[in-house]
Amino acid sequence: MHASRVFTLIATAALTLNTASAWASETVLHVHPGGDDRWSGRLETPNAEGTDGPLASLTGARDAVRRLKAAGQAGPFRIRIAPGEYALREPLVLEPQDGGTADAPVIYEAAGPEKPRFSGGRRITGWTRQADGLWTAPIPEVADGTWYFEQLWVNGKRAVRARSPNKFYYYVQRKMDHYLDSSSGQAVETVNRAFQARPEDIAPLCDLSGRALSDVTLVTYHSWEASRSRVASIDRSQSIVAVTAPIPWGFAYWGPNCRYHLENFRAALDEPGEWFLDRQGTLYYYPRPGEDLASAEVTAPAVSEFVIAAGKPDEGQWVEHVTLRGLSFEYG
Ligand SMILES: [Ca+2]
Known part of the structure; x- marks a missing residue:
């Protein structure tokens, strides 16, 4: 009983420290789906003139921290990210210069309880129903060799890359x-x-x-x-x-x-839920019962990595004292 109460007290203290820790001198930057990476990030919402406001991306926030460091600010830096969906067109690449110190960490965190969602996926549209019941969509980037993907989601459910046999082996x-x-x-x-x-x-x-x-x-x-x-x-x-x-x-x-x-x-490609992408840039999908590709949300991954900690081990330089907290990465 006694031991259990002590444990509870310790756990509560640790939790409080973890969530309420703030540095008097920390610099807070804001990221918002409606932000702009040309803005300072010092405001949570855009100003009335539309000349300054939150940043729009993780990479934009990283660059803002770089600029502040170059201007002499030592941190800590806290990047507060508003909920919503963010298109991730490239991974967030953190280099040794993007790290902090034990006393001045760099923290990327959700601004509230709801997780901001960083989507590495791209919506597939332009579907046409074919006479055989399959749906097709043209993907010019695949035809010109700049994009290829190996996974597909239909209404948030992972589709099956065409396989044989359909079950077992x-x-x-x-x-x-x-x-x-x-x-x-x-x-x-x-x-x-x-x-x-x-x-x-x-x-x-x-x-x-x-x-x-x-x-x-x-x-x-x-x-x-x-x-x-x-x-x-x-x-x-x-x-x-x-x-x-x-x-x-x-x-x-x-x-x-x-x-x-x-x-x-x-x-x-012979069973509902299967898809196939040919190199000529046609995506084929065999719909599951009740699925209408004209209105379905179809997503394919366009990035293969979300966050890269690009240390320089040969030079003994690491990406240190960076925290990512409460963020969701999807469709990669
Ligand atoms: Ca099959």
Whole structure:
């Protein structure tokens, strides 16, 4: 009883210190979805003239702190971020110069109990329903090679990248560490990166070549983990699949019980909830019951990283005394 009360008291004291800690000399900056990174960030809302107000982004806040430091301010710095959704077009990159000290930390935190949401996703619009029931949307950035993504959300629910089989697995027939290539007659060495499949399982891949084939992903299930590999080649007459790099762990250690599935090719798009993106810039989606893509919120990730602490270990410089608190990062 006594011990429990002491623990409660200590916990309360620690919590109070944690939430109410403030430095008399700290500089507070504000970030708001309606802000502007050209403003000072010293105001919580824009002034009447519209000449100053909160900042608009984490990177804008980082740069404001840099400017203040350059002007001689030592911190601490507290960046208070208003709730709402913020588009994250690039990761927040923190360098050693963006860090603080034990006495003058840099804190990025939610301004209130509601988490500000930083979305690395981009909305996909312009959907058209096709005669076969699939929906398609053109994505010019994919066609011109400046964007490609491997995940998709429809109304906040993760869609399934087209895969075969739709449930459960295919089974490796035989691991092939070397074989005679059917077309060249040459012996090829493929230690831990090729196997013989059942012909019917890989039949859809036999029509693919070039980028469409190398985009196919082989997901291999080992005893405790799964690995993802890109297909390098198919020997059609022998039903041998080779991938670009050795599959880790003891690939096919269990012989013909080794499970796998294939994903990311057009023929695999055959079940509600699946999607496929071709390199010509067409996104295909097979709707789930009740889904109308004309009004659905479809999001694909446009950033692969949210926050990068870019220290310089070779120079013994680190990103130190920076806190991110109460922020939500999504769609990356
Ligand atoms: Ca499928």
